[in-house]
Amino acid sequence: MVGDTRRGNKLLGFLEERFALSTLLHLAEKKKVPIHRHSVWYYMGGIAAIYLAVQVVTGILLMVYYVPEIQSAHASILKINSQIDFGWFIRSLHSWGANLMIAVVVLHLFSTYFMKAYRRPREFTWLSGLLLLVLCMAFGFTGYLLPWDDVSFFATKIGLDVAAKTPVLGGVIADLLRGGEAISQATISRFFVIHVAVLPICLLGLLGGHLLFVQMHGMSEPDAFKNLPAPKKTYEKFFPNFFFKDILVWILALNVLFVLVMLAPWGIGPEADPFGAAPIGIKPEWYFLSMFQFLKLVPPMIGPIEGELFGILLMGIAALAFAVLPLLDQGQSKSISKLATAYGVIIAIAAIALSVWGALS
């Protein structure tokens, strides 16, 4: 027993000398997490991270068998689903995991928004988080085409056609993504490279920065907590207290993913036929549904402007305001603070209502 301890000490000493573990531990212990009635939202970032880890591992495994070639893409997914041992499991983890990750990132974004976590000095944490959501949606958009089935083909086609309407660079970006005027082999190749190389590199950099900002500035405190007298404020250490609770939440998050995978494994539709008719009632993934529904509601022409272009411009302005308004709300003006909150509520309600409407219509 004593020998074991000595061996353990020796090993710890070895690691300490090379990796300065005590400094890392000190850093982790120094970080403290405020305890209040909204503390549950502090777990969202961790859940998103665990789902991201699932995406990385399953994505690498899927790459072993996926063939990004127009004649073989659909067949390779079919092979993964029906011939590779537990291929269906890995693919379902990847597909369900992607949806859950985006859902959690959206929740994370809105929770930080309403808790005013974007205020000085955390402006860049907010902006990097916003960009991370855009990246996640880009992952979803590029990954959606890769199985090359009927729905994914036409949904991508519609998505790129809409993107092409964006003024100035829209057409160029759509052509670049498509690799021409129509969705073809070039599109699959480009989407694949973007999905497995370009976006992950961007994500790594951006996520690194985001986590660094979180570490630098610590956990944000909502006004109600910040204004409490010091003796009434309670905190817990990030390590080990919050970290152990984080592990429990990760376990639960993984459980939700496993339940979905087991009860509703991800399927695949018939192979895409670029010359065939689009399936009736085709819709994009849920996270694009509110935008899709909004564009459907806009009349074909608004004055001299084309309806879709008008809709895109309006959504662009709304999104820009959502990103910038928080930067103006620095806590000094109550009216700006209320305006920011009201704007967030409007955006959230509009997004939910349009998505539900889109799903039901």
Added chain:
Amino acid sequence: MNYPIWVVPYLGGPWVIGIISIIHIFISHFAVGGGAFLALAEQIAYKRKNENLYNYLKGHSRFFLIITTVSGAMTGVGIWFSISLVSPDGTASLIQSFTLAWALEYLFFVAELATAFVYYYTWDRVSKETHLLLARLYMVFSIMTLVIINGIITFMLTPGKWIESHNWLDGFLNPTYFPGLIIRMLIMAAIAGMYALVTSSRIPDPHFRTYMVRFCAKWLIPIFLLGPIVSFWYLNQIPQAAVQTIFTGIQTSGLGNFSILARALYLSMVLSGTIILFAFFGPYLNPRGFTFRIAILFMICGLSVTGTTEWMRELLRKPYVVYNYMYSNGIRKTEVPDIASAGFLNKGKWASALANTPECKADPGEVVYRYQCMSCHTVDGYRSMKRMIGDRDEESVVGFLNMLKEKDPEKNPYHGIMPPLAANDTELKSLAHYLAGLNGKADGSAPKISHGAQTVH
């Protein structure tokens, strides 16, 4: 086939039983495990003269009493109500085979209820020794209800020698009786421990809260570790055909063609592993940080394990209600050849009377559907017949139903998964006419069935 049948649209009768049963299982297991927890915890409080623990137990037992006596009793009656409507032949068979066991079960249940009330209302009114005795008495009575019902539940999957002897003790002490009993005791103790975590997480004194949370974790971890070992023993005792069904499901599941049984097994395994990790990283390593919300989530996880495992056990028994004896549609295995030659509507007492009414005479296929298919299928809800029939016309439905009559697994891939169709040729055609008609693919009018004996006994 000898009783009226209850039509539950969309959801189907089995899900009505399933929903009530799963709630009852949670509550009844909690009642038994909670009894053991109360007795053991009170024993510790008595030995250590720990007033904190006594006070905690008083609060803990209030909700325990309400949940177990009110909800437990209501859902228990609900099970009887639903099984006798959905599966009257199966229920009759269980009552007739285990009359004495049911009587004993009822006796212990009444004793359990009475003791629970006396236990709760005598806090601070009788001596600590007497109260501890009451706790132990409650534990014994509640365990006895399990000891008896377990014999009947396990009988349904592994009737053992009863199939030949029809001696109730052979059926009662069947091959899975003991592993089933231990598994259920573990589940009960686990639910009790998880519930105790919920109440412990609300203790105001932080030191005592930490003590109780870790106490519960120490109670739970050995149970969670023993669970998989006893489950392995249990799986070794179940019929080979059922084991084969699981393993076929697992082998094909690797390739995506998995059975619901294999998926239920995976889910049960994943969730079981999860709760071990949860108990270790949560209440054991970090008892101070174990909050009420986390305790509730933990409870949900644990109940999901129980629910999934019970679901898997039910699936294992398919297509029987009593394995190798009575099919899920209430037809005894030995009756099938006789019914196939004489005709189903001439055999079943209520079914034959129903088929002879003017409403059913025009389309007797629906009567056959209700008695033979509806125990697992609905028209357009769960396991929808409309969806399963799809684009098949009447002729191909006839071909499909003929395949269901085959006893050779090579010719009938549904052998061992669905009950064989017990009907003569005319009834088969009239059933096909009805099923094809669900999607508007029936030809002409329904085949006429000539009834033999029509008397209702």
